[in-house]
Amino acid sequence: MPKPLLSVVAAMTLLSGVCFTAQAQHSSLFAPYDCREHAELFYSEPVEEVIVPDDAITVSLEVEETPEVVDTVNGWKHWCYVENFHYGKDRGAMPMITDLNALHPYFRDRIKTLIETCKAKGITLAVVESYRTHAKQNEYKVMGKKYTNSGGGKSKHQYGLAVDVVPVVDGVAVWNNTALWKRVGVEGEKLGLRWGGRWRKPYDPGHFEWTGGLTSTHLAVGQLPTIPRVEDLYPCMAEDIRILRRYWKEWETAQSAMTRK
Ligand SMILES: [Zn+2]
Numbered sequence: 001m002p003k004p005l006l007s008v009v010a011a012m013t014l015l016s017g018v019c020f021t022a023q024a025q026h027s028s029l030f031a032p033y034d035c036r037e038h039a040e041l042f043y044s045e046p047v048e049e050v051i052v053p054d055d056a057i058t059v060s061l062e063v064e065e066t067p068e069v070v071d072t073v074n075g076w077k078h079w080c081y082v083e084n085f086h087y088g089k090d091r092g093a094m095p096m097i098t099d100l101n102a103l104h105p106y107f108r109d110r111i112k113t114l115i116e117t118c119k120a121k122g123i124t125l126a127v128v129e130s131y132r133t134h135a136k137q138n139e140y141k142v143m144g145k146k147y148t149n150s151g152g153g154k155s156k157h158q159y160g161l162a163v164d165v166v167p168v169v170d171g172v173a174v175w176n177n178t179a180l181w182k183r184v185g186v187e188g189e190k191l192g193l194r195w196g197g198r199w200r201k202p203y204d205p206g207h208f209e210w211t212g213g214l215t216s217t218h219l220a221v222g223q224l225p226t227i228p229r230v231e232d233l234y235p236c237m238a239e240d241i242r243i244l245r246r247y248w249k250e251w252e253t254a255q256s257a258m259t260r261k
Helices: 008-013 035-044 105-120 134-143 178-190 216-220 237-260
Strands: 047-052 057-062 124-129 162-169 207-209
Touching (some): 105 124, 105 162, 105 207, 105 237, 162 178
Antiparallel strands (some): 047 057, 124 162, 162 207
């Protein structure tokens, strides 16, 4: 039987996405490795057979392609991010990662749904910050209680399980419309997310998180939330998480260097 040759590079070229709220995000989006797409490609990739009758040797030839090479090692460098004051607020000197692919895959999909649901109701949401390094978290901690009570490792943002968003009206981030926040918050809660609009110290209506019941202590020792029907819905979760953690570490190294400057 001829054996199809799997072209990993070709498969990776299919892994591209669209930045939500493109006007707010600088770099192109890099989708994490996802073997489900590889698997589909494995069976669908055209294979040319050359049969030599005498010796009955079957040779499989990969169809010539010149795929664009996507760097799976440096993918973190392509994550969308914004600089301070991008949404009109002082959020410190270090850039904010806004890429949804920097989030835990299950949580990422919840947030995509939140953004889509809000859009269907006429509310445009921009992602202000998704994954956050310990270095960035410590920067907020130094900036005071208005920003956070938590130091590095204590926020769900450090585990890709929290996101900050803001409604955008006529291209402007709207931070102070309580009624609008409420509409967004309710939609997030319908998706099973914890909404920072319920908090008072600090009131944080742009913040959504989900941990599947785990605390920061569990997360800090590397525990991962249990995902319903993970085998069916996220067959490559372990590999996705492994790559995500590597990318998070790269960002940590980069932003820690900024702290030392
Ligand atoms: Zn937050």
